[in-house]
Amino acid sequence: MLESFKSHIEEHFPFLKNARNVIAISGGIDSVVLAHLCHKLNFNFALAHCNFNLRGKESDADEAFVLELGEQLDVEVFIQNFDTEVYAEENKCSIQMAARELRYDWFSELAQQLNFDYILTAHHADDNLETFLINFTRGTGLNGLTGIPELNDNIARPLLPFSRAIIEAYAKAEHITWREDLSNASRKYLRNKLRHDVVPVLKKINPQLLDSFQSTLAYLNDTADIVEESLNAVAKRAITDIDENHITFKVSEFKKVNNPKAYLFEMFKDYGFSAWNDVVNLLDAETGKYVTSSTHKLTKHREFLILTNCHSELDSESLSELFLTKSDIKIGKVQTPIGILFFDEADALKDNTQTKIYVDLEKLKYPLELRQWQTGDVFHPIGMKGKKKVSKYLKDEKLIPIEKENTLVLTSENKIVWVVGGRADDRFKVTNQTNRILKIELK
Structure with missing residues (x-):
């Protein structure tokens, strides 16, 4: 695996070799293997570990393990403790979402304060498949089916092409130790249900499932590029005015395309809208009609649709x-x-x-x-x-x-x-x- 990882870095992530990196490490097999691989390639990196305080002594044992790993690899270790349950309650979100928000906010802050160039996470091919299935079961557009991006701003995921089986085989061959999170065996969360009950069945049907899935992702990403190109062309014609408070679109440009709803969805999906039939109906609505999301407002004004940020309105x-x-x-x-x-x-x-x-x-x-x-x-x-x-x-x-x-x-x-x-x-x-x-x- 080391040679494959080295080739993958040289082809897709050559910039990591001369960068200051911080590895998001839980103590589990994936992030520990990533740390060892980066150490073998002489990367300049530190470790960053989140203690979410959700599993009592087990959480503290994970923290101690990461500190020991840092000494073993002779790299700096950063630890952050969170009261995850309180955060979830205050922000009215699930424990999983709370942990995700706390984790990435801290990583971003750490990178900014200490001038790290990239944050490395240990997402791999099986994680990618599970994310695809989660989005598929919940209902999503094309972007939800194109997989986890290898590079997203300053977050890099160099293990994405490698399967969980390959990572585990490497860890055992190199006598690498790691921490097992017992909660990963629980069917309480959708990801674990898919991991333990659905994916094994799919792999039994098609032993080369991950290879087939990688090909599918490549095709979907190619299609997404075509969609993006077409969307940009429509946006260029439709947008007549833009500033920090609003964006104005010509209604006529949406009416010219074969599927206005699809273009409206792609154009406005990132602004929190969900009532897509109401959004489509704005094209023929009277002036003053509008649709709102939790953050934005889309208003029909004569022959235009005007997108505004709800917080831009004066209090x-x-x-x-x-x-x-x-x-x-x-x-x-x-x-x-x-x-x-x-x-x-x-x-x-x-x-x-x-x-x-x-x-x-x-x-x-x-x-x-x-x-x-x-x-x-x-x-x-x-x-x-x-x-x-x-x-x-x-x-x-x-x-x-x-x-x-x-x-x-x-x-x-x-x-x-x-x-x-x-x-x-x-x-x-x-x-x-x-x-x-x-x-x-x-x-």
């Missing part, structure tokens, strides 16, 4: 107490959720813009209030006779939904002084009778 509660006193105006600037408001007395009137207005300072009554606009708000747009509802003004300005939702107004005694980022109010404008001019600017 009205955070603005409810944002009052600006006379002393704030004298100081000259106030930090707000949308930027800094600057106040400065001006010697002469200049043209108002969307981010800068001039008002009659003596007409202002303090405190001024900065808040989100509300249904029923009206103002007197400067340069126009009469009043207008803010909602109608925003509609006429053809703002997209996220811009409407995040629009603020600056008021004095509940009278709108400025629709921030838009028009000022005629009642506070500078006239021939104005003695003091106040410039208000948003940056």
Whole structure:
């Protein structure tokens, strides 16, 4: 196995030989063998072990074993203890998911703080097959069937081509010792059920199952590349605007393809959506209709779909107490959720813009209030006779939904002084009778 591993590294991971690596090690056979192989190839590496404190003395014995292995291989060892059950309860997730999140978060933090180039995990061919079957039984798209990636950012998995049987044979031949996790024999978890009850049957039907599976993965990954290329082409045509708060897509581009639902799924699957029929229905929905996930919102706006992050919407509660006193105006600037408001007395009137207005300072009554606009708000747009509802003004300005939702107004005694980022109010404008001019600017 050593020669095969060496050839695999030279072909697929040559950069690991001159990198600073940290091996995620549990004490089980897979990660221990990976450590020994890397030691044989003179890799520069350290060991990182997570003690999840789930198996009492057994967890502590695993930790002691890893420390001893570090001494044996003459490499540095990092240990982190977790209260996994408390984390799972606080984050309302399974123990397995909690352990995964804690493990990878710590590995990432460790690599960043100590300048490790790559995190090496000991996933192998059988793990890959089990993951495929888990995703298959739960229902998934193409990406869920393409297997565990060999390299994902700075996480490398150099044992993926090797089976559990090959790894075990090498460990026994080299007289390598390891720790057995008795929980791996339990049928409590789906992965273990598949490992002990399903995979052996499949291997009995096809003794070359893992080889066949590797070929299947290669074909699926080739297909995934084609899908990605087609998806990128549609995205390039469909996306009309993109910034940190939203992405705008042309509905017509989705209607042109043969299977809009498939493209919508691939385009938006990473944003947490699950009601795919509702997403498809947005293509023919009225303006204002939307679908939400736990993190994002997809809104139909005229001939567009607009994707926004739910957290990008302003929190009205955070603005409810944002009052600006006379002393704030004298100081000259106030930090707000949308930027800094600057106040400065001006010697002469200049043209108002969307981010800068001039008002009659003596007409202002303090405190001024900065808040989100509300249904029923009206103002007197400067340069126009009469009043207008803010909602109608925003509609006429053809703002997209996220811009409407995040629009603020600056008021004095509940009278709108400025629709921030838009028009000022005629009642506070500078006239021939104005003695003091106040410039208000948003940056």
